[in-house]
Amino acid sequence: AKKQGRNNFQMYDVMLDRQAFEKLQVENELRKALEREEFVLHYQPIVNLCKNEITGAEALIRWQNDRVGFVSPDQFIPIAEETGLIIPIGEWVLKTALLQLKEWHGNGLEGLTVSVNLSIRQFYQPNLISMVKETLELTGVEPRFLTIEITESMTMDVEKASFILHELKKLGVNISIDDFGTGYSSLSYLKRFPIDHLKIDRCFVMDIAENKSDENIATTIILMAHNLGLSVIAEGVETAEQLGLLKQHRCNEAQGYHFSKPVPAEEFSKIKVPS
Ligand code: C2E
Numbered sequence: 001a002k003k004q005g006r007n008n009f010q011m012y013d014v015m016l017d018r019q020a021f022e023k024l025q026v027e028n029e030l031r032k033a034l035e036r037e038e039f040v041l042h043y044q045p046i047v048n049l050c051k052n053e054i055t056g057a058e059a060l061i062r063w064q065n066d067r068v069g070f071v072s073p074d075q076f077i078p079i080a081e082e083t084g085l086i087i088p089i090g091e092w093v094l095k096t097a098l099l100q101l102k103e104w105h106g107n108g109l110e111g112l113t114v115s116v117n118l119s120i121r122q123f124y125q126p127n128l129i130s131m132v133k134e135t136l137e138l139t140g141v142e143p144r145f146l147t148i149e150i151t152e153s154m155t156m157d158v159e160k161a162s163f164i165l166h167e168l169k170k171l172g173v174n175i176s177i178d179d180f181g182t183g184y185s186s187l188s189y190l191k192r193f194p195i196d197h198l199k200i201d202r203c204f205v206m207d208i209a210e211n212k213s214d215e216n217i218a219t220t221i222i223l224m225a226h227n228l229g230l231s232v233i234a235e236g237v238e239t240a241e242q243l244g245l246l247k248q249h250r251c252n253e254a255q256g257y258h259f260s261k262p263v264p265a266e267e268f269s270k271i272k273v274p275s
C-alpha cells in the first residue's frame, strides 16, 4: 500500500523542474536497485591507536546504476528515507555486512568488528530489534562483533531513543554515536544512553593541526567521553599530523584516508596500517 507521507505527487504541484525530475528518476531507479543487485558495500578500516592495528570495518553503501550513474549515499539515502525504501535497503546492508564479517572471521581476521549505519527511519522502525536479532542469528555472527552507528540528531526523542538503545544493547551489540558534535541535542543524554563509542565528526578533525580551537574541541570531546567511560573514534583523519595530535590526546581509534578510503571487501584484507 502507498503511504501518505510520500511527496512525489506534491512535487507535480510545485512544478516539475529539472531537479525534481532528476530526483524522481533517482527514486524510480532506486525502487529497482535491490533486485537488480546494484548496491555494493565498501569497507573502511577503523584503526586502534594503541595497538596500531585494524580492529573494525565500517560498511558504506555504494550504488551504481546504468541510467543515473554513480550516486553517492549522501544523495540517495535521504530519498530512500522519504520513500521508505531504506527499510529493505537497510536490511540488505546489515545482512551483507554480517555475512562478509563471517567470511573474514574464517579467513584470519578473527576479532574484527563491523560497523553499520542506521538511518532515522530504520531506527524508529518497530521491528528493528527483531530484525537485528534475526539477522545476527541467520548469519551466525556474535552480537559483540557488530557496532550500530546512529547520529545525535536521531535521539531528539530522548525517551523513545533510550528505550530502543537499551533494547539493542540487550542483544549484545555495540553502539556508536556518529558525527558527534554536529547535532544540537543536549549532552545530558550521553549518560542516559547505553553508548560505547563517540565518533568525532570530520569537521573537527580536518583543521586540528592548524586551528587551536578545533584542537581544543577535539581534546574536550575526548576527555568528556573518557570521563563517561566511552571510547572515541576520530573520523576523517587524512594526515600524519592529525593522527599524531589525536594519539597525543589519547583518542582510542581513528578512521580516514590516511589509513585507507573505503574499499571493496576483496581489498580490505590487504590494507596495511602505516607504522
Ligand atoms: P558517515 O557515516 O559519516 O561516513 C563517513 C563518510 O566520510 C563516508 O562517506 C566516507 O567515505 C567519508 N570519509 C571517510 N574518511 C574520510 C577522509 O579521510 N576524508 C574525507 N573527506 N572523507 C572521508 P560516504 O561513504 O560517501 O557516506 C556518506 C554518508 O552516507 C555516511 O556518512 C552515512 O551517513 C551515509 N551512509 C553510507 N552508507 C550507509 C548505509 O549503509 N546506511 C545508511 N543509513 N547510511 C549510510
Ligand code: CA
Residues within 6 Å of the ligand: 058, 117, 149, 178
Ligand atoms: Ca558512520
Ligand code: CA
Residues within 6 Å of the ligand: 178, 179, 199, 201, 202, 235
Ligand atoms: Ca560520520
